Amino acid sequence: MKEAENKPASSFAGWALGGMAVAVVALTGLVFWLKTRTEDMERKLDDSIAQYEEMKRLKARVTELVARAPKEAQTAIDASEIATFLSAKANQFGISGMRINHTTPPRSGGWREIATMITLQGSRDQTIPRGPFVNFLAAVERERPYLKSKDLTLNFKESDLSNATVTISYFKRE
Numbered sequence: 410m411k412e413a414e415n416k417p418a419s420s421f422a423g424w425a426l427g428g429m430a431v432a433v434v435a436l437t438g439l440v441f442w443l444k445t446r447t448e449d450m451e452r453k454l455d456d457s458i459a460q461y462e463e464m465k466r467l468k469a470r471v472t473e474l475v476a477r478a479p480k481e482a483q484t485a486i487d488a489s490e491i492a493t494f495l496s497a498k499a500n501q502f503g504i505s506g507m508r509i510n511h512t513t514p515p516r517s518g519g520w521r522e523i524a525t526m527i528t529l530q531g532s533r534d535q536t537i538p539r540g541p542f543v544n545f546l547a548a549v550e551r552e553r554p555y556l557k558s559k560d561l562t563l564n565f566k567e568s569d570l571s572n573a574t575v576t577i578s579y580f581k582r583e
Contacts, residue, residue, distance in 0.1 A: 491525050491556065491579065498549055502541040506530065512576075523579045524559070529572060536569035546575065555579055 488511045499507045508528040516522075531537045546558055560576040 488523055488525065491523065491577070494553065495525065495527060495549065495577065498545055498552075502545040502548070504529065504537070504541055504545055519582060521581045523581065524576050525578070526574065526576050528574050529570070531566065531569075531571045536566050536571060537573060539565075539569050542570060542573060549577065 492509045492511070495509060496507070499505070506529060508530075510526045510528070512524045512526055514522045514524055529537050529542070549556055550558060556577050556579055558575055559578045560574070562574040564571045564573070
């Protein structure tokens with residue numbers, strides 16, 4: 410009779426041992442899955458922190474540029490200062506005989522425009538070299554980004570210009 414009583418006990422112990430083994434394997438798998446998820450989340454957090462630092466750096470740069478821009482724009486809002494600058498640039502590029510006229514177009518939507526019209530007139534014998542004129546316009550807009558070439562009329566004589574008219578404008582919010 411002792412043999413019959415031991416059999417059920419030993420078969421129960423085998424099932425219990427098997428169940429424990431399955432539970433250990435399942436828990437090991439769960440721990441491994443959680444560890445992988447944690448590593449992924451840490452990697453995403455590190456990427457987010459790096460992106461946030463980059464955004465802070467870019468925001469500081471933009472704030473600096475915005476703070477500096479009005480100061481730069483205030484240096485040449487007077488029409489006579491613009492004329493002086495344009496004359497100096499024309500001399501730098503060997504452009505002579507330039508006439509400068511100031512116009513005041515009507516205000517539009519809270520903006521005030523200071524417009525300067527430049528006229529160059531060649532003669533029958535002498536043309537206006539195209540290259541220096543183009544370089545002059547590029548230098549004006551590059552050195553004073555708030556000055557923009559607005560209206561441009563060019564009349565060609567062969568590869569150069571017989572006459573040219575350009576309006577360079579500065580817009581100011583009022």
